[in-house]
Amino acid sequence: MKLYNSLTKQKEEFKPIKKGEVGLYTCGPTVYNFAHIGNLRTYIFEDILKRTLILAGYKVNHIMNVTDVGHLVSDADTGEDKMELGAKREGKSAWDIAKQYEKKFFEDFKALNCLMPNKTPKATDHIEDMISLIKILEKKGFVYKTSDGLYFDTSKYKNYHALMGKKNFEGLKEGARVEVNKEKKQSMDFALWKFSANGEKRQMEWESPWGVGFPGWHLECSAMAEKYLGKTIDIHCGGIDHVSVHHTNEMAQSECANNTPLANFWIHGEFLVIPSGKMSKSSGTFLTLDELIKKGYTPFDYRYLCLTAHYRTQLEFTFDSLDFARTSLKSLKQKIAGLDEGGESKGDISKYKKAFEDACFNDLNTSKALSLVWDILKDKEISSYNKLEFIKFADTVFGLNLLTKDVKKEEEISSEIKELLEKRAQARKDKDFKTSDILRDELKQKGILVKDTSSGQTWEKI
Numbered sequence: 001m002k003l004y005n006s007l008t009k010q011k012e013e014f015k016p017i018k019k020g021e022v023g024l025y026t027c028g029p030t031v032y033n034f035a036h037i038g039n040l041r042t043y044i045f046e047d048i049l050k051r052t053l054i055l056a057g058y059k060v061n062h063i064m065n066v067t068d069v070g071h072l073v074s075d076a077d078t079g080e081d082k083m084e085l086g087a088k089r090e091g092k093s094a095w096d097i098a099k100q101y102e103k104k105f106f107e108d109f110k111a112l113n114c115l116m117p118n119k120t121p122k123a124t125d126h127i128e129d130m131i132s133l134i135k136i137l138e139k140k141g142f143v144y145k146t147s148d149g150l151y152f153d154t155s156k157y158k159n160y161h162a163l164m165g166k167k168n169f170e171g172l173k174e175g176a177r178v179e180v181n182k183e184k185k186q187s188m189d190f191a192l193w194k195f196s197a198n199g200e201k202r203q204m205e206w207e208s209p210w211g212v213g214f215p216g217w218h219l220e221c222s223a224m225a226e227k228y229l230g231k232t233i234d235i236h237c238g239g240i241d242h243v244s245v246h247h248t249n250e251m252a253q254s255e256c257a258n259n260t261p262l263a264n265f266w267i268h269g270e271f272l273v274i275p276s277g278k279m280s281k282s283s284g285t286f287l288t289l290d291e292l293i294k295k296g297y298t299p300f301d302y303r304y305l306c307l308t309a310h311y312r313t314q315l316e317f318t319f320d321s322l323d324f325a326r327t328s329l330k331s332l333k334q335k336i337a338g339l340d341e342g343g344e345s346k347g348d349i350s351k352y353k354k355a356f357e358d359a360c361f362n363d364l365n366t367s368k369a370l371s372l373v374w375d376i377l378k379d380k381e382i383s384s385y386n387k388l389e390f391i392k393f394a395d396t397v398f399g400l401n402l403l404t405k406d407v408k409k410e411e412e413i414s415s416e417i418k419e420l421l422e423k424r425a426q427a428r429k430d431k432d433f434k435t436s437d438i439l440r441d442e443l444k445q446k447g448i449l450v451k452d453t454s455s456g457q458t459w460e461k462i
């Protein structure tokens with residue numbers, strides 16, 4: 001399997017540390033607001049990666065953290081903690097905000113059919129682990145103290161530019177001339193521990209050997225990745241914005257503390273953008289999954305849309321593109337629902353399976369993989385039964401529930417339609433084809449398309 005590694009900036013053959021097993025760490029949500037559909041694109045890409053690894057036969061140990069403290073408004077470690085910001089916005093405690101949005105996040109995550117991680121540890125449950133990590137870094141001389149916290153001295157880590165690349169690193173240095181915190185030695189230095197301001201009692205704060213305060217955002221992932229997956233992990237993922245700040249800083253801390261690479265593969269998903277630019281929580285320009293559902297789309301329509309684009313290309317979100325995804329998915333599911341489940345096995349699907357694996361194992365080429373499902377549906381040499389076998393196989397990666405008949409539609413039809421459908425099914429059972437044809441036409445006029453399959457009558461809205 002080949003995957004693009006942000007560290008080496010090329011596609012590489014994936015090899016795990018331990019044969020047959022993969023340690024996967026994906027950076028999780030900051031639970032101070034709803035996840036927007038941009039965030040959700042990243043979780044969908046990570047889910048496709050995980051499902052592809054499972055298809056390749058790996059046992060995946062997946063850890064995804066929940067950031068419930070320490071993520072400040074500015075990447076330069078200034079401004080308010082996002083949790084406290086959420087608390088003020090809604091007049092609740094920071095702890096309640098975290099609980100509320102964590103719950104909502106996992107509802108969205110499951111609605112999108114993303115496989116649950118093995119563990120979803122929270123930053124606030126790992127303060128001791130983070131303090132231990134700072135102690136190691138302090139002993140090794142990477143830490144200095146300012147009036148507002150403890151900072152990591154990036155000049156002492158020669159590989160600091162590794163993820164973002166030398167050019168971006170120079171650009172970052174150039175762009176950071178105006179530094180808010182004058183006590184920092186370098187503009188790139190980042191907080192490991194921030195002190196609670198003098199005389200101020202924060203909602204989330206802890207004792208530490210250096211003073212009362214809270215951990216820096218990057219520290220939690222270094223501490224939890226090590227705790228649950230070991231000092232070097234196979235794959236570390238996140239959105240593309242993490243390359244130059246969050247992941248660069250995680251890497252600096254972990255590698256200086258442990259003298260080993262934090263991750264062998266770093267994989268990043270590109271952004272979902274809107275025609276007016278970036279979708280972001282802080283600017284308020286964002287759409288949630290609930291908003292899509294309210295407009296009549298399903299989470300699977302959005303998942304399908306994400307699969308049509310490669311994870312390393314930007315995806316511009318418009319309602320036209322979502323409409324297109326919805327129509328395509330609906331038509332695909334209709335075609336699949338019309339396949340005869342009980343028929344004969346005819347035609348070789350191994351070439352389709354091979355092409356599917358080639359696409360997925362070539363850096364997750366989901367659009368190519370999707371096109372194979374459309375191709376096999378058109379293939380006259382392959383029987384329905386075998387087509388279904390291939391689709392079942394492919395859907396272990398897509399996670400689109402292609403073989404599931406939409407149960408929700410049952411609730412959406414009137415009792416009159418329900419009665420007509422029952423009458424027609426009975427007429428067919430009685431071999432009264434004249435009546436069943438009349439009822440089929442009547443249903444069609446009422447917007448219901450009826451089909452007969454070997455497993456009985458199916459229907460859909462026209």
Ligand code: AMP
Pocket residue numbers: 027028029030031037038039040041042067238239240241242269270271272273278279280
């Ligand atoms: P956050 O909850 O802000 O910590 O972000 C959660 C995940 O969403 C991270 O992996 C980010 O890199 C990713 N992310 C943020 N904005 C976008 C976007 N517009 N498109 C795709 N991923 C994003």
Ligand code: ZN
Pocket residue numbers: 026027028221246250
């Ligand atoms: Zn992280």
